[in-house]
Amino acid sequence: MSTVDIIMPSKRYKQKATIFMVSAIVILIACIYLNFNPIMIFTEFHYVRDLLGEMFMPNYQILYENTSTGISILQTLSMAFLGTLYGGLIAFVLAFLAATNTMPYKAVRIITQVFVSMLRVIPALVVVLVFVIAVGPGSFSGVLTLVIVTIGSFAKLFTEIIENVESGPGEAIFSVGASRLQMIRYSIIPQIMPSFIANLLYAFDVNMRAAIGLGIFGGGGIGFQLQMAKSVLHYKDVTALITIIIILVILVEKLSDYLRKRILGEGKLG
Amino acid sequence: MIEVKGLTKTLPNGRKLLNGIDFTVKKGEFVGILGPSGAGKTLTLRCLNGLLKPDEGSVLVEDEHGEKHDICQSSKKQLRHVRERIGVIFQGYHLVKRLSVLENVMIGRLGQISTIRSLVYGFTDKEAEEALLALEKVKMAHLAQNRTGSLSGGEMQRVAIARAIFQSPTLLLADEPISNLDPSNAKVIMKLIRPLSENIPVVGVFHQPEMTAKYCTRVIAIKDGQVVYDGDPKLSNKTLEDIYGEELAQMEQYEHAIPTPEIVRI
Numbered sequence: 429m430s431t432v433d434i435i436m437p438s439k440r441y442k443q444k445a446t447i448f449m450v451s452a453i454v455i456l457i458a459c460i461y462l463n464f465n466p467i468m469i470f471t472e473f474h475y476v477r478d479l480l481g482e483m484f485m486p487n488y489q490i491l492y493e494n495t496s497t498g499i500s501i502l503q504t505l506s507m508a509f510l511g512t513l514y515g516g517l518i519a520f521v522l523a524f525l526a527a528t529n530t531m532p533y534k535a536v537r538i539i540t541q542v543f544v545s546m547l548r549v550i551p552a553l554v555v556v557l558v559f560v561i562a563v564g565p566g567s568f569s570g571v572l573t574l575v576i577v578t579i580g581s582f583a584k585l586f587t588e589i590i591e592n593v594e595s596g597p598g599e600a601i602f603s604v605g606a607s608r609l610q611m612i613r614y615s616i617i618p619q620i621m622p623s624f625i626a627n628l629l630y631a632f633d634v635n636m637r638a639a640i641g642l643g644i645f646g647g648g649g650i651g652f653q654l655q656m657a658k659s660v661l662h663y664k665d666v667t668a669l670i671t672i673i674i675i676l677v678i679l680v681e682k683l684s685d686y687l688r689k690r691i692l693g694e695g696k697l698g
Numbered sequence: 699m700i701e702v703k704g705l706t707k708t709l710p711n712g713r714k715l716l717n718g719i720d721f722t723v724k725k726g727e728f729v730g731i732l733g734p735s736g737a738g739k740t741l742t743l744r745c746l747n748g749l750l751k752p753d754e755g756s757v758l759v760e761d762e763h764g765e766k767h768d769i770c771q772s773s774k775k776q777l778r779h780v781r782e783r784i785g786v787i788f789q790g791y792h793l794v795k796r797l798s799v800l801e802n803v804m805i806g807r808l809g810q811i812s813t814i815r816s817l818v819y820g821f822t823d824k825e826a827e828e829a830l831l832a833l834e835k836v837k838m839a840h841l842a843q844n845r846t847g848s849l850s851g852g853e854m855q856r857v858a859i860a861r862a863i864f865q866s867p868t869l870l871l872a873d874e875p876i877s878n879l880d881p882s883n884a885k886v887i888m889k890l891i892r893p894l895s896e897n898i899p900v901v902g903v904f905h906q907p908e909m910t911a912k913y914c915t916r917v918i919a920i921k922d923g924q925v926v927y928d929g930d931p932k933l934s935n936k937t938l939e940d941i942y943g944e945e946l947a948q949m950e951q952y953e954h955a956i957p958t959p960e961i962v963r964i
Contacts, residue, residue: 599749600786600792600858601805602749603747604781604805604806604861604865605777606805606816607813609817610817613816614797614816618794621796622796
């Protein structure tokens with residue numbers, strides 16, 4: 429016998445087998461409870477076939493028949509842009525109020541953290557419904573929702589980025605007699621700026637997709653067009669809009685990826 | 699001139715980290731503090747510019763007008779005023795890697811310029827020219843526009859020295875400035891620090907008795923939170939053993955514990 433206790437492989441195997449069995453049973457119970465039967469996709473396939481028949485070919489005339497499609501695309505893009513910009517700026521300020529190395533007063537940090545958590549726990553679809561009731565449907569509600577969502581998901585991330593910067597340079601700056609604001613300006617901001625901008629680009633990418641979804645719920649933009657086409661049963665328009673959305677999302681994602689890589693990559697100062 | 703009197707620092711569990719440290723360093727002196735690990739060298743140095751507050755004792759430092767300030771009794775505002783003229787060089791360089799070399803040097807004057815100006819406008823052209831002169835003194839002017847993160851360790855420490863020079867300090871502190879560097883870079887750094895001590899007191903913490911013997915004008919040894927030696931930088935073997943005794947003994951123990959590797963022939 430060895431002096432060191434180890435978990436024997438046979439015991440490991442028993443543990444894994446138990447976990448597998450238990451999760452299989454839970455999944456089965458959930459499927460039965462929800463009446464979810466994957467086989468139905470095949471037995472009821474004629475519904476899908478009929479729908480697909482109505483959806484093809486996509487009616488791309490909506491792009492040039494009138495200007496509403498083009499405008500709604502621009503509307504969605506600007507919703508995502510403004511939501512990211514305002515949300516990102518507010519998240520940036522809140523992050524400094526919540527980070528231990530920039531805000532010495534614990535009370536302020538806790539209040540900020542609680543405020544941000546409150547924003548984060550409300551689902552976006554609930555927020556947009558509230559704004560649609562409060563200020564009416566349209567892209568204004570959409571932008572307000574995106575601002576809230578962006579603050580909720582990025583303020584905490586920014587706080588962590590700020591707290592993870594090297595503390596050494598800050599100590600050196602304090603030791604030449606600088607104030608806390610000067611330390612933030614000359615040590616923390618230069619260190620966090622690249623990842624801050626990279627995260628905002630990512631936020632734009634996420635918000636772009638969210639803006640489409642929010643449109644369906646009254647947030648304006650191309651999502652709203654989609655909802656309209658669906659409710660008047662113009663399925664060929666729906667297909668065209670879906671393909672346009674897919675292309676738009678891919679383009680935005682590629683662009684933000686490209687810019688992010690350029691910013692995060694080390695370069696020489698100009 | 700800097701006067702250190704009766705510094706003590708005790709942990710909550712009663713362990714004495716500093717136990718009455720006294721010394722005075724005048725202008726023209728380059729004092730090297732030696733001692734085994736955990737003796738309180740770095741702790742003492744951190745008390746000298748108020749990064750750490752001792753439980754008791756005083757540290758008198760002169761500002762640029764020759765006025766004396768007790769760092770241990772200073773308010774936050776006074777402390778910032780005194781620190782404006784205390785240059786500090788750290789073991790880890792502590793430069794902002796995302797900023798240019800020149801900007802890192804100019805940071806040395808942040809305490810001396812108004813906060814509003816530093817936040818809104820930044821530094822002036824005149825300050826940039828003076829910072830460049832400081833960089834020339836450490837032979838780094840040619841890299842002034844480069845990103846600091848792209849420099850080597852020796853180069854970064856030279857920039858840190860330029861930052862301290864740019865402060866026009868009345869006191870220079872160095873916390874293990876050569877511990878991360880190879881021997882030739884370490885010599886370059888020591889050669890750069892030494893002439894600064896002609897006009898101001900310089901106090902540094904070191905781990906290399908051979909370096910302090912060569913470049914310092916005086917050595918202070920700290921052991922168990924007390925000054926055990928203060929005088930000539932050239933230490934006899936007897937003194938060295940007194941200072942590093944336990945550490946040396948421990949090292950020998952390890953040497954015995956490591957078996958000699960056998961040569962395996964393939």
